[in-house]
Amino acid sequence: MKPAADRSRPFKPPLWVCPRCGKRFATPNMAHSCQSRTIDEQFAGRPRARELFEAYRGAVESLGPVTLVLNKTAIAFMTRVRFAGCQPRRDHLRTTLWLKRRVESARFARVDFYGHNDWVYTIDLRDEAEIDGELMTLLREARAVGDQEHLRGRSREVSRQAARSADRP
Secondary structure: OOOOOOOOOOOOOOOEEOOOOOOEEOOOOOOOOOOOOOHHHHOOOOHHHHHHHHHHHHHHHOOOOOEEEEOOOOEEEEOOOEEEEEEEOOOOEEEEEEEOOOOOOOOOOEEEEOOOOOEEEEEEEOOHHHOOHHHHHHHHHHHHHHOOHHHHHHHHHHHHHHHHHHHOO
8 A cells, every 4th residue: 555645745846957967947848058157257357246146145045055056147046946046247246036926126127027927026236235124035035936835735736636646556
């Protein structure tokens, strides 16, 4: 007899791993660049952006463990999916957050809507003092998106279906 499925936790399929570069994605065959750079290469000649990155990274990591995903021109923070990121600029850090709702704030340099309640917010970080309570609240919310917490309700039905199929001979 098979053990009962744990219905208290949402079912999340395993991440797809690119066979060329090893990057992980929630969606199989996700379009991406396999190119990567080190953190030092990302910030070469941009010491102020590096200082801001270290402060931003500290804020993100204070919410729990993350994986850094280094790309050719950007760095992403990932739990299950990429939920925040940054691009070094000459004297500042361009940061992004993925949220599942519309937020109004004067600090956003750009707001992009991708449908299905997917909003990406861009903030140009110029000073460590900008990593304040408002930004930390947004980062916590973005991390929940990275953990795919928004799938919790939908995932219960997927879990039930998986459990029913696992019970079949």
